[in-house]
Amino acid sequence: MCYPAHSEMEIKIAREIGYCYGVRDAVDMAIEESERARGGKVFTLGPIIHNPDTIEMLENRYSVHAVDAVDQIDRPGATVVIRTHGTTAEKAKGLSDAGFDVKDATCPFVLKTQRKAREFAAEGYHIVILGHKKHPELIGIAGHVPPDQVTIVDTREDLANLKRQLKIVVLFQSTVTYDDYAWAIAGIGAKCYEMRVLQTVCGVTITRQKRVDEVAREVELMIVIGGKNSSNTKKLVDVSRKYARTVHIEDPEEIEAIDFAGVKSVGIGTGTSTPDFLVDRVVGRLKAKAGLPAGAPAKAGEATATSPPSR
């Protein structure tokens, strides 16, 4: 059962919300390419970011279409934007060879990890990437080195299957935490003569977790806004749950299903691919429930939904 909120309810917003720079630049690139195409279709292989509202906005307003495979692109020579997570070297080359106008919106941070993977592979290292096996970012990074020179480790079973190597370099998915994979490091070290560990977790995601941690400690209920398939948003939910009842929502409508009975403080955090307009809508609904005027700030000193996110 859901209860209305009340006027004593305080709303606190984490100090960093909205798009990270990688997502913002990718969305901007897709919009610019759509404007350059003057109404013609622009494509992305897979969703450009993990947020369904942004994907819908790009499709409806800018004719930017996410497709699952190249053969779904019905326009020879069309512009294809590579998404923030990047792609394999083979897929990128395949797009160019097929005559598409390829624009690369891979986040610079992910590009750097791809480059490091190539450099270390060229020096004879076996590349071990710690993270979620099916995540497009990891598939993309792994696709920049020969298949027999890379292993993705997500579980203890993956680690057990890792063959002995002379030299291993360890990389991380940009949105995990080092703690999540601490268990793997000693095991990998036991499988090689030399091990290098590169800290490839993105600083933006680390900061987001700290900011959500700060707010979650101070409130009774946390609302984390972000795609249900967004890895960094799910991580924020895990962090928040240590301190407060936490609800992960993707759509502002989901607010209506939350039980606010007796809740005096609500915190808000967002994943790195959550647009500001979604935060605004959620805060608007919360203010309405709390009986606050639309322009009223959230907790003083915290970001308000209408202020630009710090990056």
Ligand code: SF4
């Ligand atoms: S979270 Fe970090 S790695 Fe991922 S897109 Fe944003 S800036 Fe790039």
